[in-house]
Amino acid sequence: MKQPALLSDRTLPTWIRGLAILLMAIGTFLVAIISGPDQGIQGFSLLGFLGRDLIYVAAALGALWFGRRVSRQFLARTLPLVTLLVFILVLAVLVPHVGTSINGARRWFVMGPLQFQPSELLKLVVCLGLPLTLVDGRFGFFRRVHPVVAWLVALGGAGLVVLEPDMGTGAIIVFISLAIVWVWGMERRWLQIMGIVSVAGAGLSFAISPYQFWRLADIYIKSRCNPVDNCYQTNQSKIALGSGGIIGPGPGHIRSAWGFLPNANTDFIFSVVGEAFGYVGTAAIILLYIALVFCAVRASIGARDEASKYIALGIATWFAMETAVNVASCLGLFAVTGIPLPLMSYGGTALVVNMAAIGILVNIAEHKGISTISMAKSLKPRSGRS
Numbered sequence: 001m002k003q004p005a006l007l008s009d010r011t012l013p014t015w016i017r018g019l020a021i022l023l024m025a026i027g028t029f030l031v032a033i034i035s036g037p038d039q040g041i042q043g044f045s046l047l048g049f050l051g052r053d054l055i056y057v058a059a060a061l062g063a064l065w066f067g068r069r070v071s072r073q074f075l076a077r078t079l080p081l082v083t084l085l086v087f088i089l090v091l092a093v094l095v096p097h098v099g100t101s102i103n104g105a106r107r108w109f110v111m112g113p114l115q116f117q118p119s120e121l122l123k124l125v126v127c128l129g130l131p132l133t134l135v136d137g138r139f140g141f142f143r144r145v146h147p148v149v150a151w152l153v154a155l156g157g158a159g160l161v162v163l164e165p166d167m168g169t170g171a172i173i174v175f176i177s178l179a180i181v182w183v184w185g186m187e188r189r190w191l192q193i194m195g196i197v198s199v200a201g202a203g204l205s206f207a208i209s210p211y212q213f214w215r216l217a218d219i220y221i222k223s224r225c226n227p228v229d230n231c232y233q234t235n236q237s238k239i240a241l242g243s244g245g246i247i248g249p250g251p252g253h254i255r256s257a258w259g260f261l262p263n264a265n266t267d268f269i270f271s272v273v274g275e276a277f278g279y280v281g282t283a284a285i286i287l288l289y290i291a292l293v294f295c296a297v298r299a300s301i302g303a304r305d306e307a308s309k310y311i312a313l314g315i316a317t318w319f320a321m322e323t324a325v326n327v328a329s330c331l332g333l334f335a336v337t338g339i340p341l342p343l344m345s346y347g348g349t350a351l352v353v354n355m356a357a358i359g360i361l362v363n364i365a366e367h368k369g370i371s372t373i374s375m376a377k378s379l380k381p382r383s384g385r386s
Contacts, residue, residue, distance in 0.1 A: 012298055013365040017064070019292045020343055020358040024351065026285075027344030028057055030272055033251045034265045035346075052114070056348035060355035067359020072370045079129055086125050089118035090160045107164045117349040119161045119169045123318055124353050126154045126176055128360075131310035134184045148190055151181050155194065159201055165209045167202070168337030172321050174198055179317040180310045215335040233268070234332045236261045241274035241282070241330065248278035265346040267338060270330045289323045289342075299365040308369035315357045318342075 007015060035049055093099030093106060100110040109116045133150035154177040162170035178198075182191065206213040218224050218231055225231040240256050256264040256272050264272055274282045293316050300312035319342050326341045328334035340350050343358075363370055 007295075007298075009302060009365075012295060012302070013362045016292070016295045016299065016358060016361050016365055019288055019295065020064070020355065023285075023288055023292070023343040024057065024060065024355070026273075027269060027341070027346075028053065030251070030269055030276070030344070031265045031346045033254060033276075034256065034269075034272055052348075053346065055114075056351050059348070060351045063352045063356035064359040064362075067356045068362045068366070070360065070363060070370070072372050075128060075132065075370065079125070079132065083125050083129050086118060086121050087157060087160070090122055090157060093118055094160070094163060107166055115348065117347075119164070119166060119173075120349040120353045122157050122161065123169075123173055123176060124357055126157065126173055127180075127311055127314035127318065127357065130154055130177055130180050131184075131307045131314065134181070134310065135305075135307040147181070147184075147186065151177055151186070151190075151194065155197065155201075162201065162205045163208075165205065165212065166338065167205050167209075167212050168325065168339040170205075171202075172318065172325075172339065175321050176314045176317050180314050183313055184310060212335075219332065219335050233262055233336055234329075237268050237271040237330045238332050240264075240268070240271040244275045244278035244281070246278045247280050248274070248276050251276045266340060267326070267336060267345070268330055269345050270327055270341050274330075285344075286323075286327065289319070293320045293323075295365075296361055299361050303364050303369045305369040308364045311370070312361060312364050315361055318357070319354075 031053060032050055035053075089109075093109060096106075098109075099106045100108045100115075107117050107119060109118070130150055134147050155174060158170040158173040158177075161173065178191075178194075214224075219234070225234075227235040236256075240261055243255070254272060254276050255261075256268070256275055261268055261271060270282065270285065273285050277284075296312055296316035296319065300309050300316060303309045303312060322339050322342050325334060325337060325339045326345075329336045329339070340347050342354050343351065360370065367373075
């Protein structure tokens, strides 16, 4: 029997799943290494921290399984209600004493040791809901929504996220929706109008939260950048990246783990890779992300139905943009926005939602589109197999 090519339609789902699990495993390992000294310095239990992280990993694997098994009919029935619920949660998180403010931003619900960030779930909702609205109207509720209205709803969600304030995540949602409607074929005049609206929204965000503008200015106007004040994080990130040299001293010699680099296990985990494994390690991580995005684009091209093409494209845009922004921030080429490195940065909501998106990509790659087989039937063993 002829063996399948290294990257063929048959092996594509395995590549997507394998790359995602590898990145998650690397991130989990580095988070454990980084967080030991940091938890001790802050007086917290490392075992409790790692236990919480492993709960997120288990939930992420469950989300991967669910995304792979989800059916087109299930999405058509449940997505309108899920979308409404997510928008309610994004609104609720802005309410004092309901949402929790951390470091000046109100983005989370805190339930004991666990945190939930609804804006992460909004990315997946946009990736799924917008394509189903744009296709030919065979999917119940979605055929009653005008495409421009659907896009306005997606941009409205991004606007709510900007109010948290979280301009980085809001911009990611805008880019996801823009990529989908542009490839779908939205009329140019609407693209121009929405472009103007998006720029105006960014200007309004700068007016409401001026620090966002000055954070960008600090990067590009060198005279404003003080390595021990407003550019401390960026400076420490570049020191970590540079100190790793070509191959790095290994994970046992990470200076960032001792608090020299704030948020090392979230915003700056890419810098930790550079410190531990040098340029070789950072190049390898970037290649893994390029391979993952390439596979997502392949899944989009190979899908036989239109909606699945746009869903895979939206997920590819999501992962590509977040990776580019995070890496650029670590290199000092862009302002620190709080955008995580997908699948690697510590953060429960982001990890679970990212793996759900990976599961849907696997689903599309396996069935040339989101499966039309119900989840109940997909769990039954196929006849003819032992």
